[in-house]
Amino acid sequence: MDKNIVLLPGDGIGPEIIDAATEVLQVVGKKFGHTFIFDSQTIGGSAIDLYGTPLPDQTVTACNQADAVLLGAVGGPKWDQNPSHLRPERGLLGIRKTLDLYANLRPVKGFKKLLSASPLKAEIIKDSDLLIVRELTGGLYFGTPSERYDNGNSVVDTLRYTRNEMERIIDKAFQSAQLRKKKLTSVDKANVLESSKLWREIVEEKKVAYPDVAVEHVLVDAAAMKLITNPSQFDVIVTENMFGDILSDEASVLTGSLGMLPSASLAENGVGLYEPAHGSAPDIAGLGIANPIAMLLSVAMMLRYSFSFEQEAAVIEEAIEQCIDNGYHTADLHVENGIKVNTKEMTEAIIAAI
Amino acid sequence: MDKNIVLLPGDGIGPEIIDAATEVLQVVGKKFGHTFIFDSQTIGGSAIDLYGTPLPDQTVTACNQADAVLLGAVGGPKWDQNPSHLRPERGLLGIRKTLDLYANLRPVKGFKKLLSASPLKAEIIKDSDLLIVRELTGGLYFGTPSERYDNGNSVVDTLRYTRNEMERIIDKAFQSAQLRKKKLTSVDKANVLESSKLWREIVEEKKVAYPDVAVEHVLVDAAAMKLITNPSQFDVIVTENMFGDILSDEASVLTGSLGMLPSASLAENGVGLYEPAHGSAPDIAGLGIANPIAMLLSVAMMLRYSFSFEQEAAVIEEAIEQCIDNGYHTADLHVENGIKVNTKEMTEAIIAAI
Numbered sequence A, B: 001m002d003k004n005i006v007l008l009p010g011d012g013i014g015p016e017i018i019d020a021a022t023e024v025l026q027v028v029g030k031k032f033g034h035t036f037i038f039d040s041q042t043i044g045g046s047a048i049d050l051y052g053t054p055l056p057d058q059t060v061t062a063c064n065q066a067d068a069v070l071l072g073a074v075g076g077p078k079w080d081q082n083p084s085h086l087r088p089e090r091g092l093l094g095i096r097k098t099l100d101l102y103a104n105l106r107p108v109k110g111f112k113k114l115l116s117a118s119p120l121k122a123e124i125i126k127d128s129d130l131l132i133v134r135e136l137t138g139g140l141y142f143g144t145p146s147e148r149y150d151n152g153n154s155v156v157d158t159l160r161y162t163r164n165e166m167e168r169i170i171d172k173a174f175q176s177a178q179l180r181k182k183k184l185t186s187v188d189k190a191n192v193l194e195s196s197k198l199w200r201e202i203v204e205e206k207k208v209a210y211p212d213v214a215v216e217h218v219l220v221d222a223a224a225m226k227l228i229t230n231p232s233q234f235d236v237i238v239t240e241n242m243f244g245d246i247l248s249d250e251a252s253v254l255t256g257s258l259g260m261l262p263s264a265s266l267a268e269n270g271v272g273l274y275e276p277a278h279g280s281a282p283d284i285a286g287l288g289i290a291n292p293i294a295m296l297l298s299v300a301m302m303l304r305y306s307f308s309f310e311q312e313a314a315v316i317e318e319a320i321e322q323c324i325d326n327g328y329h330t331a332d333l334h335v336e337n338g339i340k341v342n343t344k345e346m347t348e349a350i351i352a353a354i
């Protein structure tokens, strides 16, 4: 089957790991009889440099026509002093909003072989395997007004949600929990925020439709603690945009392998966007030593969620697991008696295992 | 010197640990020739039960006339289903706002003897000693509108700050850093929020007045990671209200002794309020087994910040350290070959050491 995939390499190490993604996809395509057609477009800092905007129209048009989108990473010190509308992050926020990618799924699961790199004690991180479902297109990051007033002496940002925006992400989370360990932790600040109160009400309303899922409510400050003291208590965590931003980054370092965590951002019936959970790592950009695994696991998520190619996804995941078990690792990780490789070598090892 | 102290025992284990506080203060008073005059007032759930409001007028009046306020804890399942204005937390938010307690200082430092209780590996938590300075009376927790609209199908909360509110907390943080390791980490989300942009500008403006303090800016999501991967890189962290809520709770579990962390909430020229960083622990309320140490360290902070009784504060801190070194611990902690004691016994051991 032909699949049109838009590539958004972006900035920093983005292009290097996107290269790894296309190489692996070509091999998987050959093996399973699919043709993946790639269309590379710009976003973020590199789009600013080329077109004067972090999200060019042709990028949006291409994404809208694609079957799926793969994103490398955006951002870097070069653009840090730019005015708001000319910052790389605007491109990312813009594509999320334009494609209505409301559901950000971030699985956090360590590889056994690498758990010793965790900052947490072995007995604490041991069995953890969780999925953060973050609302991605509402809340404080998109609400208006977001501006100065009173001659610049006051400032306001606005956290807005519609009931429908909350309902769809909460449904998504319940459905995700049904496919996993059937436990849902809803995170809010219902003891203070009106938006959190509505959120909690909706979770309570929805849960009758998912009787097989056990639900609990945890305040965001308590959740930030529990992720550290007992991460294995969680299965699926669902929360609004900003809480999800903070908690998913917090969770991403627990296993000691941030360079290995994928993410999917999904629309209701449209295209999905897949990107590694890590950033653009400008300090190592261009050196060819970036860890491609988070990107390749994101490719696996794309195959599974956007194309329902379950077997193809599993083949990539197993190949990665095998390479890690064999001791292969990139420079971001320390592995006792491991084989340190660069991006290209890691990609080739994974392809060999496919 | 006579000092008028308002006691707000509140809910759960609050009354038990406030008892420990007054006992210790009486001993310290006798030793150093001070008279501490206590006036007990209600707040939170117990105030709701008695007076139908979480923050009775007489409590506010008493606090306004006091030299300092000691708070136990508020909240509990009994009041969890109450409407917003009848929730215990409203009392806490109300007293913070009424007394203009804009600066919340939360030191996070482990006791050597107890570091093995940390969820983090010993080499990661080893040298960490940080202070979170949280803005406490602005931002999302106080902004209006905070309400439903559109027939209840939409909801809004509002994050507002004035320049002056940001300036005073940032000044406070710089001054705190000058008294410590002279490093300030300012946490914001300046790549997305307008309020964070103003915050970052003000930090940049202010830093010229504190040339001895090294300043860095960290995004809130990155800060949530760094607290876990390398907590010892921090000295003073300053941030707005909600980020501070999440990060200070996250930080509080790093050392493995949440029951040992005090906090101070300070006004510009008014009264200070001191409370343990932990909550009301309704599950063990009334059993007499609560850990009084966070409360007693909060008492030490009161003596230091509100009364400038440096020696008196140090005597309490040293007595606590000594008891811990001798193996005393309450039921919330596990200490190899330790001496497990209840609230009363721990308090007496500390008094004996004073």
Ligand SMILES: CC(C)[C@H](C(=O)O)[C@@H](O)C(=O)O
Residues within 6 Å of the ligand: A089, A092, A093, A245, B191, B192, B221
């Ligand atoms: C780059 C930034 C706008 C973005 C966010 O906060 O959403 C990033 O931190 C993420 O989590 O994907």
Ligand SMILES: CC(C)[C@H](C(=O)O)[C@@H](O)C(=O)O
Residues within 6 Å of the ligand: A191, A192, A221, B089, B092, B093, B245
């Ligand atoms: C009880 C609640 C309103 C409060 C807050 O969020 O400020 C608490 O979590 C705290 O950190 O002191």
